[in-house]
Amino acid sequence: MxxxxxxxxxxxxxxxxxxxxxxxxxxxxxxxxxxxxxxxxxxxxxxxxxxxxxxxxxLNPRYKSVINGMLRNANREAVLEKKWQRRVLYHRLVLGILVLVVLVQYGLC
Incomplete structure (x- = not known):
């Protein structure tokens, strides 16, 4: 190299x-x-x-340490964002099913 x-x-x-x-x-x-x-x-x-x-x-080991820490934080934020998106999707799905059940129960669907 x-x-x-x-x-x-x-x-x-x-x-x-x-x-x-x-x-x-x-x-x-x-x-x-x-x-x-x-x-x-x-x-x-x-x-x-x-x-x-x-x-x-x-050359400075402190720079490497800071950059590695920033990368870990960025990765952690990406994981949290993905978990949040899954949770929102789950709640929307549950809400949609509840609305559908209510509509079927009252004969509106």
Whole structure:
């Protein structure tokens, strides 16, 4: 893996396999938030191994800790939002069934 820290993003638009390179952000614990260039078919069987860091390494461990904490909070909020959406859907379903039962019981449906 190359790392020159001052990569000109426009210096190469094609990766080794001839596809357009993709500008990505790393989400691994050690490289959280670091940007890199890679094959647009990354993690596919027909992808090449083109990879080049755009950002310099994060040397201060405190920065890594803060970024990891922010990511955990964002993930926690996403999980809570999904639970809330399920709860709202459940309540709407129960309310709909109750309305249907009342309408059937009074012969309105």
């Amino acid at each position: 190359e790392n020159d820290g001052a990569t000109n993003i426009n210096e190469q638009t094609m990766c080794l396999c001839g596809r357009i390179i993709a500008f990505r952000t790393a989400w691994t614990k050690n490289n959280l938030g670091k940007r890199f260039l890679g094959c647009s078919y990354y993690r596919r069987l027909d992808a090449c191994d083109y990879f080049k860091w755009v950002d310099p390494p994060i």
